[in-house]
Amino acid sequence: MSTRVRSPTSDPAPLEKKIRLDHHTIDEADISIEDLGVPGPSKKASKKSKKKQKHILPEPYSTGDVLWRDVVALLGSDVVENALQHGTEWTSPFDHREEVEVVVSTLSSNGAHMYVLPLFVNADEPPRASGDALARSPASHPPWVIVAPFALPRERIRVRVYRSSRLHSFADLVEVITPNPDLRDDSRVECRYFGKCSGCQYQMLSYDTQLGIKRDVVIKAYQNFSNLPNESIPDVLPTIASPLQYGYRTKITPHFEAAPKKARTQAESGSADFSDKPNWLKIGFNEIGRRTVLDIEECPISTPVLNAALGPIREDIIKNIWSYKKGVSLLLRDSIEHLPSDMSAIPAPEDEKHVCITNHKETVRERVDSTYFEFPGHSFFQNNNSVLVPLTSYVRDAIFPSSKLSGPTHLVDAYCGSGLFSLMLAPYFETVAGIELSAESIKSATENAVINRLPEGKCSFLAGDAANIFSTVSHFPPDKTALIIDPPRKGSDEPFIQQLVRFACSTVVYVSCNVHTQARDVGMIMDMMEREGGGRKYVLESLRGFDLFPQTAHVESVAVLRLV
Numbered sequence: 089m090s091t092r093v094r095s096p097t098s099d100p101a102p103l104e105k106k107i108r109l110d111h112h113t114i115d116e117a118d119i120s121i122e123d124l125g126v127p128g129p130s131k132k133a134s135k136k137s138k139k140k141q142k143h144i145l146p147e148p149y150s151t152g153d154v155l156w157r158d159v160v161a162l163l164g165s166d167v168v169e170n171a172l173q174h175g176t177e178w179t180s181p182f183d184h185r186e187e188v189e190v191v192v193s194t195l196s197s198n199g200a201h202m203y204v205l206p207l208f209v210n211a212d213e214p215p216r217a218s219g220d221a222l223a224r225s226p227a228s229h230p231p232w233v234i235v236a237p238f239a240l241p242r243e244r245i246r247v248r249v250y251r252s253s254r255l256h257s258f259a260d261l262v263e264v265i266t267p268n269p270d271l272r273d274d275s276r277v278e279c280r281y282f283g284k285c286s287g288c289q290y291q292m293l294s295y296d297t298q299l300g301i302k303r304d305v306v307i308k309a310y311q312n313f314s315n316l317p318n319e320s321i322p323d324v325l326p327t328i329a330s331p332l333q334y335g336y337r338t339k340i341t342p343h344f345e346a347a348p349k350k351a352r353t354q355a356e357s358g359s360a361d362f363s364d365k366p367n368w369l370k371i372g373f374n375e376i377g378r379r380t381v382l383d384i385e386e387c388p389i390s391t392p393v394l395n396a397a398l399g400p401i402r403e404d405i406i407k408n409i410w411s412y413k414k415g416v417s418l419l420l421r422d423s424i425e426h427l428p429s430d431m432s433a434i435p436a437p438e439d440e441k442h443v444c445i446t447n448h449k450e451t452v453r454e455r456v457d458s459t460y461f462e463f464p465g466h467s468f469f470q471n472n473n474s475v476l477v478p479l480t481s482y483v484r485d486a487i488f489p490s491s492k493l494s495g496p497t498h499l500v501d502a503y504c505g506s507g508l509f510s511l512m513l514a515p516y517f518e519t520v521a522g523i524e525l526s527a528e529s530i531k532s533a534t535e536n537a538v539i540n541r542l543p544e545g546k547c548s549f550l551a552g553d554a555a556n557i558f559s560t561v562s563h564f565p566p567d568k569t570a571l572i573i574d575p576p577r578k579g580s581d582e583p584f585i586q587q588l589v590r591f592a593c594s595t596v597v598y599v600s601c602n603v604h605t606q607a608r609d610v611g612m613i614m615d616m617m618e619r620e621g622g623g624r625k626y627v628l629e630s631l632r633g634f635d636l637f638p639q640t641a642h643v644e645s646v647a648v649l650r651l652v
């Protein structure tokens with residue numbers, strides 16, 4: 089039985105050459121049919137173009153852009169080109185709320201449903217509801233793509249369309265008419281909210297299948313977004329599994345709305361029932377495809393400590409709901425209760441008590457192997473503690489391959505947060521320099537070096553834009569320096585990459601929560617070095633996904649570049 093879902097091979101020829109993939113607001117009237125010498129648009133389309141309706145095209149490398157590439161790959165470039173020439177690409181063949189039966193072709197390599205508020209409110213985190221199913225419209229309709237959640241390749245599904253975009257429509261899944269028995273096993277689903285909550289997409293799949301899909305996402309991202317020739321992209325290695333596939337998430341941010349006006353008026357007139365949870369009150373995460381909140385009493389991908397805390401927190405909100413004037417986003421963070429009193433005799437991990445932190449300013453403590461990290465509740469820290477030893481060890485081993493007799497002695501940690509990579513890898517380097525935009529995280533990183541008793545002066549941390557690091561490490565020997573890049577979802581930027589290329593360190597390990605911007609940046613680094621490196625170039629030595637978020641469509645990606 090095959091459990092691997094394979095996405096279709098994308099057209100390797102850069103589509104932009106054939107189709108204008110503008111990324112700004114366009115006007116339908118821009119497309120001159122006469123100029124193109126092709127038949128005119130349908131009545132419906134020309135009526136619309138007279139209205140000069142504005143349509144927003146997605147930002148490059150955004151989830152919408154990734155989805156658009158998937159749409160083009162599925163319909164075929166000829167079909168898309170034809171629609172663009174006829175000006176019919178915004179003319180949905182489906183009415184609002186129309187139900188339609190389709191067969192799923194593939195899974196999207198990124199999020200759709202972009203308008204949904206994030207479940208975990210942090211710009212560094214994945215957008216919700218990625219991994220949607222993509223299906224071609226039935227033969228009775230013009231070529232179009234249906235995007236629907238929770239369905240799998242080769243499944244026949246019934247969906248209800250709720251919004252249309254450029255050559256694709258978003259739809260709710262109404263029914264899986266013919267399941268794919270090779271992939272789907274609904275008995276795997278461990279969460280009672282699965283199928284409604286926007287948090288997880290893949291609970292019905294085996295874990296191996298999830299890892300295979302994530303590998304395909306990395307492959308497609310480099311094909312579509314790196315601008316690299318195929319021969320420069322190595323075979324993508326199998327995705328590294330998370331040791332925990334449930335109960336791993338160390339931070340959640342459920343939210344709720346304050347009482348609506350009508351309920352408040354009733355309450356003020358004394359006609360409201362104060363004894364129970366009001367029907368309108370939902371405390372939880374966003375419902376899939378809706379702007380509404382789904383009431384959540386537990387979240388099986390989150391740690392037991394967070395789940396134990398959620399009940400009493402909900403009770404407290406229910407009791408005091410009338411005192412809230414505005415909606416609130418809660419914070420629940422899993423933390424070690426306190427640091428060991430004697431850092432030379434740290435306890436076994438299972439002997440350390442964990443607590444739930446709910447105050448944004450309170451200190452959270454996490455342990456990775458035998459290194460401790462402290463940071464304020466609202467600061468960034470990776471949200472799956474179980475995978476951090478494999479992740480940091482992998483980065484270390486990539487920097488020091490066994491074939492190399494003498495490895496780097498200096499480490500630059502760009503976008504260092506509270507020092508995860510710097511401190512985990514410090515024992516292997518003479519000197520470590522980290523940079524990070526958040527002054528608060530830099531303060532944490534500096535204090536974490538002290539907590540972990542690293543020799544004074546070994547690690548230095550600077551608050552500022554990542555590009556500023558290169559002027560402060562000009563004394564580092566480039567051929568003995570390794571650089572770790574771990575930027576937010578939008579990726580790095582040209583000033584940083586220009587200085588990276590000028591500095592020319594021997595190894596670059598790029599860790600990313602957005603493989604599409606990573607592919608863009610890696611392509612840019614390699615291209616710039618080839619043009620400006622005076623005969624030296626970066627080789628993309630290895631590429632693979634890391635599963636930081638099992639049961640979801642999100643994939644972290646690690647790319648290793650070596651200067652030759």
Ligand SMILES: C[S@@+](CC[C@H](N)C(=O)[O-])C[C@H]1O[C@@H](n2cnc3c(N)ncnc32)[C@H](O)[C@@H]1O
Nearest residue numbers: 468503504505508524525526553554574575576
């Ligand atoms: C994905 S996090 C990685 C943090 C750290 N490497 C870790 O694993 O804990 C990205 C970090 O980049 C920081 N950041 C965002 N923009 C930045 C910039 N222009 N320069 C430096 N750091 C930046 C954010 O504050 C965030 O801490």
